[in-house]
Structures are given as structure tokens and as C-alpha cells.
Amino acid sequence: MKDGEIALTEEQISKLADGSSFGRGVDYYESGNICNPVRLGKELRGECYGSREQPYKIRVVLREGGVDDASCSCPRGGFCKHIVALLLQYVHEPDSFENIQSLNITLARKSKEELIAVIGDLLLREAFPGFRGGAGSGYVQGATAGCGCLGA
Numbered sequence: 001m002k003d004g005e006i007a008l009t010e011e012q013i014s015k016l017a018d019g020s021s022f023g024r025g026v027d028y029y030e031s032g033n034i035c036n037p038v039r040l041g042k043e044l045r046g047e048c049y050g051s052r053e054q055p056y057k058i059r060v061v062l063r064e065g066g067v068d069d070a071s072c073s074c075p076r077g078g079f080c081k082h083i084v085a086l087l088l089q090y091v092h093e094p095d096s097f098e099n100i101q102s103l104n105i106t107l108a109r110k111s112k113e114e115l116i117a118v119i120g121d122l123l124l125r126e127a128f129p130g131f132r133g134g135a136g137s138g139y140v141q142g143a144t145a146g147c148g149c150l151g152a
């Protein structure tokens with residue numbers, strides 16, 4: 001257990017989950033459906049692939065011995081399987097969560113030009129969700145050109 005991490009158990013998650021959410025969340029976690037998990041203090045965020053092409057966005061606020069608040073962008077609402085999957089990932093693989101506090105320190109050391117490149121990259125990803133360039137990977141300089149279409 002590292003500094004600032006909050007202990008959470010699988011049992012606690014199963015008590016919070018409603019209906020069949022826990023079992024289905026276990027399936028999602030074990031299938032590796034969670035992506036981009038991040039942690040900022042007591043807040044966890046991540047995405048979970050489900051039945052749609054775009055992943056659902058999950059946000060959970062932890063408190064000592066439990067969960068303070070949890071939400072997911074899926075239409076079901078409540079304490080859904082996506083939230084369960086994210087929390088299971090936190091219980092079993094806390095190191096897979098990128099610590100945003102350390103990211104902020106990294107950003108603070110970057111030059112203005114580097115930051116512009118990183119933010120430009122993020123905006124591009126927001127506009128084109130399929131875009132997977134690395135951070136600061138030449139939105140400004142022009143990365144390799146590509147298109148997902150099949151025709152010429």
C-alpha cells in the first residue's frame with residue numbers, strides 16, 4: 001500500500017454493487033475491458049469497453065473503507081458493472097492506475113512549446129476518438145498520415 005492509496009476489498013465492492021453487476025463486473029475486469037485508469041488522490045477515473053464501440057467513462061471517489069461517490073456514463077446508471085470492473089482493477093492492480101499528481105509534476109517541468117504540443121494532441125484525440133498518437137507526438141510537426149477508410 002503506497003502513500004495516499006485507500007484500501008478497498010472485493011467484498012466491499014460486492015456489497016455496493018446492485019443486482020448482477022458484481023458478477024458481470026468481474027467478467028469485464030478479467031477480460032481486460034478497463035482502459036486508461038488514472039488516480040488523483042481519492043478519485044479514480046477510467047474507461048470500460050462494453051456493448052458499444054466507445055468505452056463508458058467511469059468516475060469513483062473513494063473514502064476510507066469504502067466508496068463516497070460513483071458514476072458511469074452508461075445508460076443503466078446505478079452502481080453498474082463498469083464501476084465494479086474499475087474498482088476490481090484498483091483492488092488487484094493499483095499500479096496500473098496512472099497517478100495524476102505525478103503527472104502534474106511532469107507537466108510543470110515541460111516547456112511552453114511542449115505543453116502546447118501535448119494539449120493540441122489531447123484536443124485532437126477528443127475530436128477524433130480513434131486517434132492514438134503518443135503525447136506530444138507531432139500534432140504540430142505533422143505525424144504520419146493515415147486514414148481508416150477502405151477505398152483509395
Ligand SMILES: [Zn+2]
Nearest residue numbers: 072074080082
Ligand atoms: Zn456503467
